[in-house]
Amino acid sequence: MPDRRSATATTAGILRPEEFARHVQLTRREPAPDLARWVENHWRLRWSLPPGRTFPSQVLPHPTCNLTVERGSPRAGVGAERVLVTGVTTERFDVATTGEGWVWGVRFRPGGLAALLGSSVRPLTDRTVAASALLPARTVGVLGRLHAGLGDEQAADLATEGLRHAAAGRVTQGDAAYDEVIALVEALLADRSLVRVQQVVEQLGVPRRRLERLFSHHLGVTPKWVLARYRMHDVVSDLDDGYDGSLADLAVRYGWYDQAHFGRDFAALVGTTPGAYRAQRADSAFTGGAQAGGAG
Structure with a gap:
């Protein structure tokens, strides 16, 4: 993970x-x-x-x-x-x-x-x-x-x-809306089973319209976008860490139930298919791509 x-x-x-x-x-x-x-x-x-x-x-x-x-x-x-x-x-x-x-x-x-x-x-x-x-x-x-x-x-x-x-002069206590945003983001990161906005609404008890308003004001994007990016981060991190299992299983692990949809989402954001990305990583490692550096 x-x-x-x-x-x-x-x-x-x-x-x-x-x-x-x-x-x-x-x-x-x-x-x-x-x-x-x-x-x-x-x-x-x-x-x-x-x-x-x-x-x-x-x-x-x-x-x-x-x-x-x-x-x-x-x-x-x-x-x-x-x-x-x-x-x-x-x-x-x-x-x-x-x-x-x-x-x-x-x-x-x-x-x-x-x-x-x-x-x-x-x-x-x-x-x-x-x-x-x-x-x-x-x-x-x-x-x-x-x-x-x-x-x-x-x-x-x-x-x-x-x-x-x-x-200077900013309130460090009592910003209830920001505190709520932080609590929501913490929950999304802690519970990777939350992959749909409706799940967030039901499990965290926040009305959908309020959730969307909070994210629009404080983050500038929708809750759906945040959930999608977090799970794509997880997928790419697993591939970079050497995941060599089934890509269909990887898709299901992070909330995609249709491998074709997973492949399209991945390619649209990353620029290549999950299989090609994994192959490129393997080629880089084989040719000595891992060097001392600070990417972590």
């Missing part, structure tokens, strides 16, 4: 993690205790590829927003902005990694950015915007001082300073 280090998130989602770790170094850090109500973790990416070499990194999205400081090759569509906020991405997140680069990221808890801002993140779904459009100028200014020459501890301290400006 996938690694679950937190009640509200997993480390699943990176496609072909062994190959990713050959090209990109990923590290994660816990947030400061006073920010942990809203922040899941800090993460850092670093890469240095030979001239002319490009690595197409691919990640299955989570129901979380991210704040990033990006140094190196700029992402398409963001211009010269370096401090960015990205809402939940509903499709696979693809980035062509080239040259040298460095990214410091803050991954919010599901609903955490909405709770911190006091407003819906629905307009951010499938969008990346300049952080200055959402966060205080002091926060963006401090984050703008982050660069690749800093050690991880220094970078985390600076990012924490910036986030504290954003959190």
Whole structure:
């Protein structure tokens, strides 16, 4: 089963993690205790590829927003902005990694950015915007001082300073709607038998319309989307961990009762069939794809 280090998130989602770790170094850090109500973790990416070499990194999205400081090759569509906020991405997140680069990221808890801002993140779904459009100028200014020459501890301290400006004056107790969202997400992660929205409604006792409103405001996506992504994370994690059993059995384990439907869903998100993905992973391992790195 996938690694679950937190009640509200997993480390699943990176496609072909062994190959990713050959090209990109990923590290994660816990947030400061006073920010942990809203922040899941800090993460850092670093890469240095030979001239002319490009690595197409691919990640299955989570129901979380991210704040990033990006140094190196700029992402398409963001211009010269370096401090960015990205809402939940509903499709696979693809980035062509080239040259040298460095990214410091803050991954919010599901609903955490909405709770911190006091407003819906629905307009951010499938969008990346300049952080200055959402966060205080002091926060963006401090984050703008982050660069690749800093050690991880220094970078985390600076990012924490910036986030504290954003959190100043925010209520840390009594946000009942956000507390409810966190409790719901914890339940979805803890009980993988929940694969349908109606099951959530019946077993957790939350009215369907309220469930949908909470997720739309705090996450920017539907409960159905969250359930679908979590179980696809589980499937891909099992394949990456070397699952060699029947794909039909794997589909049933995670709530698909029609293997054809499972195959279509997998291909639509991952970009290839479950069988082809497993074969590619096996080929990578056979040719020495597993190297020291930090994809976990």
